Amino acid sequence: MLILTREDIKKVFSMKDAIEADKEALRIYSEGKSVVPLRVNIDIPKEQGQSLFMPAYVEGLDATGIKIVSVFPKNIEIGKPSVPAKMILLDGKTGEVSAIMDGTYLTQLRTGAVQGAATDILARKDAKIGVLFGTGGQAATQLEAMLCVRELEEVRVFDINIKRAKEFVEEMKINLAQYSTKIIAVENGNEAIKDADIITTVTTSRRPVFDGSLVKKGAHVNGVGAYTPEMQELDELIIKNSDKIYFDTMEGVLAEAGDFIIPMKKGIVSKDDFQGELGRVILEEIPGRENDQEITLFKTVGVAVLDVVTAYRIYKKAVENNIGSNIEI
Incomplete structure (x- = not known):
């Protein structure tokens, strides 16, 4: 499993790359060649927070994934980000987790793209x-x-x-x-x-x-x-x-x-x-x-298909360039 930080992503993936990935994702979505369930929102009243789970599957890339975004306003009081996010990418053939990457930067990148x-x-x-x-x-x-x-x-x-x-x-x-x-x-x-x-x-x-x-x-x-x-x-x-x-x-x-x-x-x-x-x-x-x-x-x-396709393209480039940290669990 590959761990990719914001800086790791920046080393291998440009805005131009992200724009092409998003064009690919939009085409796949409009072709009906992706599965994008409704996102799941879970309220956390105790902390005045919320966690959102955004999954998608792209058959043509043999990739599936889920982006987890949380909104916890009180995090600011303890010096933590108020909107932490992670992207989990899975191998569509085996179901194994291929990579976990910075979801905040991924979101910024694919939204700009x-x-x-x-x-x-x-x-x-x-x-x-x-x-x-x-x-x-x-x-x-x-x-x-x-x-x-x-x-x-x-x-x-x-x-x-x-x-x-x-x-x-x-x-x-x-x-x-x-x-x-x-x-x-x-x-x-x-x-x-x-x-x-x-x-x-x-x-x-x-x-x-x-x-x-x-x-x-x-x-x-x-x-x-x-x-x-x-x-x-x-x-x-x-x-x-x-x-x-x-x-x-x-x-x-x-x-x-x-x-x-x-x-x-x-x-x-x-x-x-x-x-x-x-x-x-x-x-x-x-x-x-x-x-x-x-x-x-x-x-x-x-x-969510934008996240999965972009994450997949980032993962492939990171593997090619030997970027990121590999771990086994």
């Missing part, structure tokens, strides 16, 4: 200006994914706390110095999006973070952060005004994402207004962007 996959497939090839809303734990990989798939001249970063935005930008200038992109903190998100080609939101906001009427023709929008029926990063105007709308999974988005549940309840949009899953674009079953004037929109809430 699924946005990167959508941006690569749907954004204009000549995109130059990006905007990122949010500077939390998922933001760094979201920014890297945008830079990985498009040669952006500038990315504007907005957070409700400008100090936090500026600190994030300074950190990213160091960590993403290999990209020749100007990264700046901005105080007005609506001003920032007016001429933007790519807009990515990764917040837990319960109200829209920008005015959808200001999004220019030809822009591509990614909704990444809002993942409950009450959260709504994207306003109803951008949902209504988008020419084409795609999801990581139709089932997941329409069950969990307030960005779509809220306007659907109001009768502003219906299922008929959505093109479908990004995996079907990869399979060439439905069209993606067809001209430079279309506003395209991608929404993700995550699905």
Whole structure:
């Protein structure tokens, strides 16, 4: 059994690798070649915590796995992470555990990468200006994914706390110095999006973070952060005004994402207004962007097949490069 830390993963697996793994996972899911049971949530009232178990099986890779994510707010008081996570990968042929890896970084990586996959497939090839809303734990990989798939001249970063935005930008200038992109903190998100080609939101906001009427023709929008029926990063105007709308999974988005549940309840949009899953674009079953004037929109809430496929590809690269610690139990 191979043990892989965050640093081990970074040694062998790039954002580009993760984007390709996520494209593979979306294709597999849309082909119906994976088994993804509903996640199991267990409340731990004594500690005001919760543990979530997210399994999936991918027959074509002979891989199965489960990501265990816990939310224990009181951990902060004892100097431990409040959202610890681990990914357990099993050999689909024998059922034996192949690897245990850092689930927090895996989640950040595959979540950034699924946005990167959508941006690569749907954004204009000549995109130059990006905007990122949010500077939390998922933001760094979201920014890297945008830079990985498009040669952006500038990315504007907005957070409700400008100090936090500026600190994030300074950190990213160091960590993403290999990209020749100007990264700046901005105080007005609506001003920032007016001429933007790519807009990515990764917040837990319960109200829209920008005015959808200001999004220019030809822009591509990614909704990444809002993942409950009450959260709504994207306003109803951008949902209504988008020419084409795609999801990581139709089932997941329409069950969990307030960005779509809220306007659907109001009768502003219906299922008929959505093109479908990004995996079907990869399979060439439905069209993606067809001209430079279309506003395209991608929404993700995550699905365990992304974790399993990404973990499998990480494991294979780690074995090839003799990275990680082998243990026997």
